[in-house]
Amino acid sequence: MIIGAALLLLGLALLFLLVNRTATGSFYNAMPHSLMAGFFSFVSVFVVLALAASAVRFWRDMGENPLGGTSEAASDAATLKYLGGGGEGCTYPDERPSYLRRRFHHLTFYGFMLCFAATCVGTVYHYALGWPAPYPLLSLPVLLGTVGGVGLLIGPAGLLYLRLKRDDDLADRRQDGMDAAFIALLFLTSATGLALLALRDTRAMAPLLAIHLGMVLALFLTLPYGKFVHAVYRLAALVRYHVERKRPPPALGGE
Numbered sequence: 001m002i003i004g005a006a007l008l009l010l011g012l013a014l015l016f017l018l019v020n021r022t023a024t025g026s027f028y029n030a031m032p033h034s035l036m037a038g039f040f041s042f043v044s045v046f047v048v049l050a051l052a053a054s055a056v057r058f059w060r061d062m063g064e065n066p067l068g069g070t071s072e073a074a075s076d077a078a079t080l081k082y083l084g085g086g087g088e089g090c091t092y093p094d095e096r097p098s099y100l101r102r103r104f105h106h107l108t109f110y111g112f113m114l115c116f117a118a119t120c121v122g123t124v125y126h127y128a129l130g131w132p133a134p135y136p137l138l139s140l141p142v143l144l145g146t147v148g149g150v151g152l153l154i155g156p157a158g159l160l161y162l163r164l165k166r167d168d169d170l171a172d173r174r175q176d177g178m179d180a181a182f183i184a185l186l187f188l189t190s191a192t193g194l195a196l197l198a199l200r201d202t203r204a205m206a207p208l209l210a211i212h213l214g215m216v217l218a219l220f221l222t223l224p225y226g227k228f229v230h231a232v233y234r235l236a237a238l239v240r241y242h243v244e245r246k247r248p249p250p251a252l253g254g255e
């Protein structure tokens with residue numbers, strides 16, 4: 001949690017130096033598109049390479065062929081099948097079965113994916129179609145980002161609420177800082193992004209842009225080393241589970 005806070009402060013300081021805080025109108029009046037795209041592309045490549053290297057090492061240690069179980073594993077991950085508690089829900093935050101954890105996880109995951117989709121669509125608009133931002137409120141990138149942002153407010157807020165209500169015997173205290181920092185960064189990134197959308201035509205746009213980009217930078221830099229990596233490892237474990245299920249049982253030896 002200390003590292004996450006330090007990276008957040010570093011990101012905020014860096015972005016405040018790079019952004020013209022008196023600019024109005026387009027985001028690119030506050031920070032040139034080439035600088036914004038180049039800087040975050042570099043960080044994104046670092047994150048992808050770090051996650052890929054981690055996944056490869058994890059799979060190599062398991063010693064399995066990943067082919068044959070990917071579709072089933074993807075379905076299990078997308079539906080959060082194993083947060084269903086066998087049909088009654090998880091015993092979280094207390095001993096009573098509940099689907100709250102699963103629902104807040106769904107909101108967080110799909111909120112994140114919708115925001116990622118909004119970024120991808122905006123990239124296509126800018127480079128392939130020659131339509132630079134900002135985009136109208138009813139455009140596809142803004143709609144995807146808004147719906148995803150709302151999901152990334154409700155989901156993380158709900159997960160933080162459940163953490164406060166949970167039975168301490170169900171938790172690993174050593175992971176508290178890492179878990180809480182990641183959830184809080186997701187929430188703050190979404191909150192500042194929605195605030196930036198709402199106030200993008202005001203003089204608050206440039207300072208909010210610096211704050212939002214600082215949040216995004218801190219979130220990206222912590223992805224390979226925090227709670228986010230559980231998604232990579234969990235998916236790999238699900239793939240192995242389905243590979244093993246399809247393997248013929250060993251023949252029993254004779255008497």
